[in-house]
Amino acid sequence: MRLLIDNVSKKFKDKWAIKYFSAELTEGVYALLGPNGAGKTTLMRMLADISMPSTGRILLNDKDISLMGDDYRDILGYLPQEFGLYKNFTAVRFLMYFASLKGLDKKFAIDKVEEVLDLVNLTKDRKRKIGTFSGGMKRRLGIAQALLNDPKILIVDEPTAGLDPQERIRFRNLLSEIAGDRIVFLSTHIVSDIEYIAKEVLLLKQGELIQRSTLGNLLEQVKGKVWSVNVTQAVLPEIQRQFKIGNIQRNESGIECRIVHDEKPVENAVAVHATLEDVYLYFFDKGAIKDV
Amino acid sequence: MYRHELFKVFTRKNIYIVFFLVVLTMVYIDKNYISQTETMEEDEYVELFEERGAPVTTMKNGVYEKLFDEWGGPVTEDKISLATEKMQKIDEKLVEGTPSLTPEEKAAHNVHFIVANAGQHEISLQERKESLQSKIDDVDDQSYAYKEAEKELSMLEQLDDTHGFYLIRAWRGMFDLIEPFMSVILLSTLILLGLTPVFAEEHSQRTLGLILATKHGKGKLVTAKIMASLTYIGVVFSSLHLVNFFLHWLSYGGLQGWNAPIQSLPISTSFNTLYELSPFAWDVWQYYAITLSIQFLACVALAFLVLLISMLVKNVMFAFFISGAVIGAPFMFRILSLDQGIFKYINSFSYLEFMKVDNLFQEFIAYNVFGYPVLYPLILLFIFVILTALIVFFTYNRFRQQQVNE
Numbered sequence: 141m142r143l144l145i146d147n148v149s150k151k152f153k154d155k156w157a158i159k160y161f162s163a164e165l166t167e168g169v170y171a172l173l174g175p176n177g178a179g180k181t182t183l184m185r186m187l188a189d190i191s192m193p194s195t196g197r198i199l200l201n202d203k204d205i206s207l208m209g210d211d212y213r214d215i216l217g218y219l220p221q222e223f224g225l226y227k228n229f230t231a232v233r234f235l236m237y238f239a240s241l242k243g244l245d246k247k248f249a250i251d252k253v254e255e256v257l258d259l260v261n262l263t264k265d266r267k268r269k270i271g272t273f274s275g276g277m278k279r280r281l282g283i284a285q286a287l288l289n290d291p292k293i294l295i296v297d298e299p300t301a302g303l304d305p306q307e308r309i310r311f312r313n314l315l316s317e318i319a320g321d322r323i324v325f326l327s328t329h330i331v332s333d334i335e336y337i338a339k340e341v342l343l344l345k346q347g348e349l350i351q352r353s354t355l356g357n358l359l360e361q362v363k364g365k366v367w368s369v370n371v372t373q374a375v376l377p378e379i380q381r382q383f384k385i386g387n388i389q390r391n392e393s394g395i396e397c398r399i400v401h402d403e404k405p406v407e408n409a410v411a412v413h414a415t416l417e418d419v420y421l422y423f424f425d426k427g428a429i430k431d432v
Numbered sequence: 433m434y435r436h437e438l439f440k441v442f443t444r445k446n447i448y449i450v451f452f453l454v455v456l457t458m459v460y461i462d463k464n465y466i467s468q469t470e471t472m473e474e475d476e477y478v479e480l481f482e483e484r485g486a487p488v489t490t491m492k493n494g495v496y497e498k499l500f501d502e503w504g505g506p507v508t509e510d511k512i513s514l515a516t517e518k519m520q521k522i523d524e525k526l527v528e529g530t531p532s533l534t535p536e537e538k539a540a541h542n543v544h545f546i547v548a549n550a551g552q553h554e555i556s557l558q559e560r561k562e563s564l565q566s567k568i569d570d571v572d573d574q575s576y577a578y579k580e581a582e583k584e585l586s587m588l589e590q591l592d593d594t595h596g597f598y599l600i601r602a603w604r605g606m607f608d609l610i611e612p613f614m615s616v617i618l619l620s621t622l623i624l625l626g627l628t629p630v631f632a633e634e635h636s637q638r639t640l641g642l643i644l645a646t647k648h649g650k651g652k653l654v655t656a657k658i659m660a661s662l663t664y665i666g667v668v669f670s671s672l673h674l675v676n677f678f679l680h681w682l683s684y685g686g687l688q689g690w691n692a693p694i695q696s697l698p699i700s701t702s703f704n705t706l707y708e709l710s711p712f713a714w715d716v717w718q719y720y721a722i723t724l725s726i727q728f729l730a731c732v733a734l735a736f737l738v739l740l741i742s743m744l745v746k747n748v749m750f751a752f753f754i755s756g757a758v759i760g761a762p763f764m765f766r767i768l769s770l771d772q773g774i775f776k777y778i779n780s781f782s783y784l785e786f787m788k789v790d791n792l793f794q795e796f797i798a799y800n801v802f803g804y805p806v807l808y809p810l811i812l813l814f815i816f817v818i819l820t821a822l823i824v825f826f827t828y829n830r831f832r833q834q835q836v837n838e
Contacts, residue, residue, distance in 0.1 A: 152837065182837075190644040190836045210647050218645035220836075224638035228443045233436065240433040241646035241653060285642065 141201060141292060142166055143187075143323055148196035150182050150347075157182040159347040160196070168339035169319045172327040175424050179347040180327040181221050184297040187325060188218040200293070214243065217291030219282050221298040221327075227271030231262055231281055234270060235288060242289040249288075256284040259314060261307070275302040283311065287318075294324045300333050312337055331416045341416075343423050350423060358419045366418045367399045367409040379406070384421050433652060437660035440630075447626050451668070454618050455675055462679045496599055497688075499543045506593030512551035515544040543597055550595035553695065553708040557595070560709055561588055580805040584796040587711035591695070595708070598696045600689030603716050606680050607723045612790040613763075619731055619787060620759050622668045627661050627735055628751040631743035631831070641836045650832045658824075661739060665731050673724060690717040694793070711796045723789050726809070730786040733816045734759070736823045737783070743831060759783050780808070781815055 143165040150158040158179045163170075174180050185191035187198060189205055189212055198205045205212040225234060232253060239249035257263045260280035270278065279302045286294060296315075300308045315324055316337040328334060334341065334355075341358055343351040351358065366386075371379055372394050379385065379397055383405050386398035398412070399405045400421045441447075503511060522541050564585040571578045608615040634640045643649040681687060689696075694714050695707045714722065738755045745751040762779040765771045771779045785791055792812065798805035 185641070185836055188641075188645040190641055190834075192835055210651065213645060213649065214647040216645060218642070220641040222638060223642050226440065226637070226639065228440075229436075233439070237433070237436040238642070238646065240436065241643060241648050243647045282642070289647075 141323060142199075143293060143325075144199040144202075145183075145187070146197050146199060148183070148186060148193045148198060150179075150186060150191065151194040156347050158186070158193075161344075161347075161349050162196075163342060163349065163352060165323050165325065167319070167321055167323055169315055169324040169326060169334070169337045171334035171338035171341045172325065172344055173329065173331065173334070173341055173420060174327075174344035175329055178344045180329075180344055181297055182347075183344070184218075184220070184295055184325070184327055187293075187295050188216065188220075189213055190218075214289070215292040217286035217289065217294040217296075219286040219296040219299055221301070223282055225270045225273075225278055225281065227269065229270050230267050231257065231270065231273075231284075232266045234281065235285060238285040239288055244289060252288055256287050259287065260284045261310070276304060276307060279303055280307065292322045294318070294322060296324070297327045298329070299326065300328065300330060308333065331420050335416045341419075345424060355416060359414050359416070362400065362414040362419050362422045364411055365400060365402055365422060366412050366414045367401060367405055368412045369397050369399060369406055369409040370394045371397055371406075386418060386421050433648065433656040434659050437630075437653075437656045438663055440633075441626055441660050441664045444626065444629065447622065447668075450622060450625055451671070454622065454672065457618075458672075458675060458679060462683055496539055496543070496601075499540060500597065500599050503543050503547055503597045504599070506596040507547055507550040507554060509551075511547050515547035515551075519544040519548060546597045550597065550696070553595040553705070556708055557588065557591070561585060564588070576800050576803055576805065579803070580798055580800075583798060583805045584711055587713075587796065588709075590713045591693070591711070592713070594693040594695035594713075596696060598689050598692035600692045600696055600716065602680050602684035602687050603689050603692075603697065603720070604680075606677065606720060608790065612788045615727070616759065616784055616787045618672065619669065619727075620734060620756070620783075622672075623665060623731060623734055624738060624752050624755050626664045626668065627738045628742050628755060629748045630657050630661055630739055632746050632748045632751045635746040636748060640834065644834060644836060650834070651828070654828050654831050658736075658739065658827075661735050662732060665728075665735050669728055669731055690720075691715045694719045706790075706794045709795050710793055712793050719793070722793075726792070726813070727787060727789050729813070729816070730783065730789070733786065733820045734783050736820050736827070740823050740827050740830075743827060743834075759787075781812060786812055786816060 145161055145163045145165070148158060148161045149156060161183060172180050172183065182191065186193050189209075192206065200208065200212060203212075226237075229237065235253040235256065236249060239253060240246075244252060254263070254266075257266050260283050262277065262280055262284065265273070265277065270281065273281065279299070283296070283299060286296065294315075300311055303311065312333060315326065318324070319337070319339075326334060326338070338355055340352060340354055342349060343358075351361075353361075369379075370391070370393050376388070376395055376397070379399070384400045386400060387396075388398075389396045398418070399409065400418050404411075503515070519541065522537070522544070564581045567581040568578060568585065571581070634643060643653060646653075692715065694712065694716055695705065695710055697705055697707050697716065697719075712719070734755075737758065738751070741755050741758075742748075742751045745754060759782075762771070762782040762784045765775045765779055779785065792809040797808035799808060799811050801811070
């Protein structure tokens with residue numbers, strides 16, 4: 141299976157949300173990483189066939205998905221970043237409704253609904269009205285609907301937003317498990333979501349693909365560019381102004397700063413191992429990392 | 433999918449509240465207006481008589497049935513002259529200040545009026561036929577005027593003893609909910625409440641993205657939504673008319689007159705009729721079936737329009753008011769005396785007139801279509817079938833092209 145994103149752009153009035161984006165995806169988890177406003181959601185919508193590209197095309201096994209229509213969406217699972225649910229529906233009714241929208245046979249759907257409810261840990265809440273659900277439970281229900289039809293292509297936009305750490309780990313592992321024979325395209329600005337599962341990482345900045353590589357290669361690119369330094373409270377503002385700062389941690393000898401910079405930033409700085417968080421910081425502005 | 437769409441429509445609480453209020457209004461009107469005359473005192477009766485300029489019905493008991501044996505059926509010259517004579521005698525008594533009439537005398541007086549009136553209608557009908565015949569004789573037989581007069585005359589010739597006294601009171605108001613214009617208001621309010629959210633709510637609830645990304649989310653879903661909407665219309669329409677039916681049945685103690693000609697149908701406030709020159713040779717039950725069928729089709733046509741507006745506007749409130757404006761515009765034109773020229777045509781072929789039905793069959797109205805007279809109800813139906821087909825096509829097409837970009 142090959143999903144080809146061929147020179148795709150999306151323009152709203154005079155602003156490019158996505159600009160000439162190209163990538164080829166095969167089975168595995170792909171992480172789309174970028175700060176808020178980078179165009180991740182717009183790209184995801186085009187992949188989910190709910191938004192038309194202004195230019196370019198998206199091909200699945202050499203067939204244009206806009207021409208495939210129902211056949212493409214038949215093998216698609218999609219979880220948008222923001223979505224609503226029907227408050228009057230119970231979890232089971234909601235999933236049965238989506239099972240019918242996805243063309244699942246009723247008998248098969250009944251079993252499948254139970255299966256996905258179990259996957260997202262909502263079995264005991266299956267008969268509760270969605271209006272009484274917490275934000276995290278609604279998110280999990282959204283994930284469940286995306287998985288109902290065993291999608292060959294799973295597009296999930298910021299799937300872990302609002303989930304507690306335990307659920308995030310659970311979902312991460314789930315994606316990893318199912319990615320063997322399908323394409324999972326995951327967008328996030330939370331780097332820990334993809335640290336252990338992404339086959340490749342695509343870095344998106346202001347609508348443009350700025351890097352596409354494996355996690356190892358990205359780490360290699362920032363190798364020797366991550367530094368740790370102990371500073372006093374007095375010089376901290378100046379350090380923050382001059383460099384991209386990761387973690388700031390107070391310790392007995394002062395304040396330990398993690399700096400991402402091409403050269404040694406200050407005299408007493410020590411090179412340290414890079415993480416994906418440092419990669420993110422290296423390529424994007426520091427503000428975007430606050431949710432990590 | 434249909435079942436779930438139905439669930440969405442029928443779990444809106446406001447439709448139940450409004451439905452209950454509508455039924456309550458119908459019962460209130462029935463008890464305090466329609467049945468009012470059944471228990472009326474003599475002085476109130478006279479007051480109402482003067483106010484309306486025509487006798488009112490006063491009883492639902494067997495008095496009229498007895499009178500029917502003597503006066504019932506199509507009018508004859510003997511009946512007319514006898515009725516006129518008796519009416520004159522009673523009028524003289526009333527003028528002389530004779531003690532008030534007994535209920536039986538009042539009923540007899542009403543029947544005399546109906547018979548005499550039917551005689552007048554019979555004369556009007558004959559005059560109309562003669563007028564049409566002279567028009568046919570005068571104009572060029574290739575002209576539209578000739579064809580129109582010929583068509584009307586041929587329809588009027590089909591009528592057979594249509595005017596007379598029939599026990600038909602239970603059918604007054606059976607065709608409308610309270611009255612024709614109120615039928616439109618009540619039905620369209622319930623249609624708008626139930627259907628404006630159908631597509632618009634998917635936007636406001638932010639469920640559209642999830643739906644459109646599914647296999648059937650761009651095609652079969654529209655069908656399911658339409659089917660659920662039509663089911664809703666069917667339930668609302670049949671429930672209201674059933675309530676109306678039983679209210680009239682109970683108020684008048686039966687459904688006599690179902691096989692009377694529609695030319696005898698009285699308007700709801702008196703024994704006068706609006707159908708005296710109607711060229712349609714139908715019995716009351718046939719007219720009831722036709723009226724309800726047309727009104728139901730009008731509701732269906734309106735439903736498709738509301739669904740399209742709901743999809744395009746993407747906001748329930750806006751969709752509600754825009755749909756309401758489309759229905760109410762002809763009424764506003766009339767209030768503002770704008771129903772002339774092109775507006776007259778817009779009014780005649782509006783959703784309002786289509787739902788109201790009552791103007792379609794009261795008299796002969798035809799339009800010139802390529803030189804041939806085509807009856808107004810037929811053109812109206814044809815226009816709305818075409819318009820609705822286009823709306824349905826556009827709805828499917830537009831929904832398939834929906835994008836989520838916000």
